Amino acid sequence: MLAELSIKNFAIIESLTVSFEKGLTVLTGETGAGKSIIIDAIFLLAGGRGSSEFVRHGEQKAELEGLFLLDNEQHQCIDKCEQFGIEVLDGMIVMQRHISSNGKSVCRINGKLVTISILREVGSHLIDIHGQHDNQVLMNQEKHLSLLDQFCHEEISPALIAYQELYEKYASFKKKMLSLSENEQEMVHRLDLIQFQLNEIENAQLQPQxxxxxxxxxxxxxxxxxxxxxxxxxxxxxxxxxxxxxxxxxxxxxxxxxxxxxxxxxxxxxxxxxxxxxxxxxxxxxxxxxxxxxxxxxxxxxxxxxxxxxxxxxxxxxxxxxxxxxxxxxxxxxIDTILNRENHLSKLDDELKSISDDLRVEANNLTVLRKKFADQLRKQIHQELKELYMEKTQFYIEFITRKEHFKEYGVDDIAFYLSPNPGESAKPLSKIASGGELSRIMLAMKSIFSIHQEVTSIIFDEVDTGVSGRVAQAIAEKIYKVSSSSQVICITHLPQVAAMADTHLLISKSIHNNRTTTNVEPLPNQKKVAEIARMLAGAEITNLSKQHAKELLDMAKSIKYTTLS
Incomplete structure (x- = not known):
């Protein structure tokens, strides 16, 4: 989870430190107060594209720092850090990014200087950000296969390992065959070079040690x-x-x-x-x-x-x-291989055919398993959509299987398709309508995939835009459900979502010495009522809106109790 975020000289924020808790944290406040700026800071901290425009006017650099706590010693982020020589102690990861006024960035993870690409790769295992125009994992068709594999990880993992062991041998033989089939002139040049080298070594008559x-x-x-x-x-x-x-x-x-x-x-x-x-x-x-x-x-x-x-x-x-x-x-x-190239090519071809036959069996096994669990996933997503009052929406998982086109993860490509309304043809998930409809579909899928993705913090940036009434309540409950397996930080304008929060942060701005500053205030219960009443009524808070706010909080408390029990 994201435990603490420190922001300095970033946009309209002069200096700000925010502590976050487990569960659902909502950020509310007037438009322009700086809610999205805080999310932008987290986005940049996780390797997002930055520029000098983020540096507060008149300052030399913007400074961002985030502390993440991992409660699982086997978390995939720890392995990723170790790949880049980053030491992780006591499950703590500190990510830092400084953006100078000339646009250059300096990035660190646990004190070690890293590139933005490494920051982004590690950050992808810590933070998953969703906005109104979401373009993250769920919208990326290339990631759909890995999402399905994560959904059925325990069952498919042995079959995938068996396939990949064979695929490594297959790829090795393919590489050898390609090398032997290269341009003949290049092969002759290579032969001349290595024969000269071998003669030089043999003439030296070297003895071990x-x-x-x-x-x-x-x-x-x-x-x-x-x-x-x-x-x-x-x-x-x-x-x-x-x-x-x-x-x-x-x-x-x-x-x-x-x-x-x-x-x-x-x-x-x-x-x-x-x-x-x-x-x-x-x-x-x-x-x-x-x-x-x-x-x-x-x-x-x-x-x-x-x-x-x-x-x-x-x-x-x-x-x-x-x-x-x-x-x-x-x-x-x-040299022997080049001089006897035809014989070696024939042997390699025979061995490759044998490996291909075995690989085909393993790939088919993967396809069968994936189709079985794809059907289970489809049914679960339909149930989630039904709970969000989208019972007429149809979700499909399209398989494109090229039986002889072996790749690292099998021969399957998949894509998520949706038909939002009866009579409409199914379209790729990335091309469906935006706004409230997309928000609900994304939430339905996230309710399932968040359990399997191991991302420590999920951030929703106004994904509830364009909905109201019973749909708003359903979205609030769904976001809370996601927070049961991952920390959720959510910017919202819906009082129903705010009422479900475990932690409510009010974002406001003030002016000092002709400079705008953003402030963050954790709200106790009494102030929650006032803020939710403002979200319900607008500028003028009435006794009726306060009463409605209390009712929302009481209902939320009841729903949480039912969910937990």
Whole structure:
């Protein structure tokens, strides 16, 4: 949910901080008070298109900040943030956007600088904004398939996973076939290049970890004088008459003579004896190392030359000898594939046909499942429309299935169609009439999809325009129903909707020093009555309008109680 919104120097708002609660929050107030400006701020915070026109006159930049709280550790927004390297702690996401007077934007999520596209992608999982001329997910035909899949997520998910695993193999084979079917001249150029590269690597006769061994040997030769001198001093300090090993041997012999007197002396003798033989072995190793040490300037030059050769190959083919050899193996296979292109194409074609047969079965399974749940969805939407007094409106889900046209999510394309009135032909959802009719249809669908979409905050910007009477009451109850599964923030001019609010915010404007400022006031119960009475009666509030307002609030309370129970 959106817990807090901070706005500074945005349009007519100088500085404003608004706290939001769960459930249904309504924003009411006179036209021009700044209700839609607050929604615009949320829209921009979620990655909407901004411009310098939003910056308050005379200021350098507008600053927007929103705190979102996620109560589900598995929320898809957390995965999306992790994809972009954004850390999410304790389910808190802070989104920030600064718009300068020259139109440039600076965006951050949890303190990390991000692009507007990332802000928009993360924001789409947090906020869903609907207005009178809604152009969001429900109006976008390309999103209709994903909405249906979300509706039947638990049932369709195993089938979709099985299909997509096969589709990855299918796409991989298609890509290989396309690569082998490319322009023959390009293929010849590619062959010449990788044959030259393979010859260069093979002529070098590299051995695994050769560079590491050469570096170690180079280090020894480069430090020959120091190594020889220190090793000689160490050896002579231990070996020889009246040297270190002699004295340790003397100590060991004396301890041996008294080792049977007590356990402590016996232990001391054993430790001295072990040390003696260990140091003696070390002196033998030092002697051998000294005998083998030989400074060879020619060998030093050879090692340096070989390392330079390996370094040149690393610049071209990999950071290590192993990577170079691995690359050689890859291009060797590619050379074989190009030289025997027809055979490889034939094999790929056979394998692709086999995968296509399996993929066709999985795709058909998806189509069957989708059609089954599409029928359930259609019935649920009809019920929702009936509750909104649109019982004559017919909702359809049109399937366009191209059986051999495999895509990431199957072979289906779907579109939502509506016939608002008897005798009218069904039209795509995006082309039906606007106004109150569209608002009710959108609400009917949102009542169902909000449960499955996992969006934390749904915002309705005057979606109740153009309705009144019993339809207005039905819309109010439907909006409240949506708020039971997602936080809902709603700008409304309908007293019926305002009466259903869990939180009522009054938006007003005032003038100070010849500048207009927007104010937000959370209304207690008594002031709710006055505001709803104003919405009912207009400028002049009468006792009758107040009484009507109280009746609306009492009725709303009763409906909420019935809904909750």
């Amino acid at each position: 050769e560079d590491e061994r050469l570096e170690e040997e180079l280090n020894k030769l480069s430090n020959f004088e120091s190594v020889y001198k220190k090793l000689t001093v160490s050896y002579e300090a231990l070996q020889g008459e009246q040297r270190g090993l002699d004295w340790i041997g003397l100590a060991m012999n004396h301890l041996e003579e008294v080792s049977q007197i007590s356990e402590e002396l016996k232990t001391m003798y054993e430790q001295m004896s072990n040390s003696y033989y260990l140091i003696e072995e070390l002196t033998f190793q030092m002697r051998n190392e000294l005998d083998q040490l030989e400074f060879d300037p020619k060998k030093l030059d050879e090692i340096q030359s070989r390392l330079n050769e390996i370094s040149q190959l690393k610049r071209k083919y990999g950071h290590t000898v192993e990577e170079i050899l691995s690359y050689a193996s890859v291009i060797e296979e590619e």
